[in-house]
Amino acid sequence: EKNLREGLNFRLPDCLRILRLGRVPDAFHARRTAAKQYSYYFQVGPVNLPHLQRYTMWCRHPLDGAAMEAAVRSLLGEHDFSPFASARSGAVSRVRRIDEAAVTCETVRWPGSFCGSQHQVWRLRLVGSGFLKQMVRGIAGTLKLVGEGRRPAEDFAAILASGDRQAAGPTAPASGLWLERVWYPEQEGIAFLEE
Incomplete structure (x- = not known):
């Protein structure tokens, strides 16, 4: 095992290691x-902060x-x-499993008086076993409408039941999407690969 690991690491670029x-x-x-964790980030405030605009979707108005969370x-x-x-x-099958779904908020303060306000x-x-192309962004775009009060939280269940892409909201921009973690669940019999 040691010889194989060292041989592979010799061939890999420095940014990858076995x-x-x-x-x-x-x-x-x-x-x-593999299990995967995706996050989508929404920046809420009066202006689109330059240091966040490439990594979040900007929302001018507060979100509920x-x-x-109910949605x-x-x-x-x-x-x-x-x-x-x-x-x-x-994808052959469009059925996927979501094991965890959560919405959280943090307040961001910019040093000094930049914009004179706080942003959320x-x-x-x-967290799930697999995701379809643009699935998280489709969920995020629809979730923004719920947060703005333009759609009720109960719509999410109805949208899922409909099977119709037109029932959901717009696809959110790619800027807020992050693949944050990939791992192999213990129940798959490969716990040695767990972080």
Whole structure:
């Protein structure tokens, strides 16, 4: 194992390193077996802060966190996520499982008196077994409408049940989307790869 690890690390660029090696079950698939955590960030304030604009979606008006949290609870479990995904997704099955869905908020203060105000950064966090093309961005775009009071939180369950992309809101910009973590769940029999 040590010789293989060292040989592979010699060939890899410096930014990649193999720390441990081990056997996996025959049914293991590097991409499909992995759990993923995506977050989408909304910046809320009177102006689009320059240091955040490349990493968040700017919202001028306050968002209703309680309504947003109620909406994302509908996403938990196994569903056909077609309404939130790109119509051009090449996935054979559009059924995915969301294990965790949460909405949180932090206040951001810029040093000095830049803009003379505080900004909020809202975070949509989704953990699941797999995601369709633009699925998280479709959820985020619809969630923004809920947060602004333009759609009720109950719409999320109805949108999922409809199976219709037109029922959901617009796809949010890519700037707020972050793939934050990828790991292999212990129940898959490959706990040695866990962080």
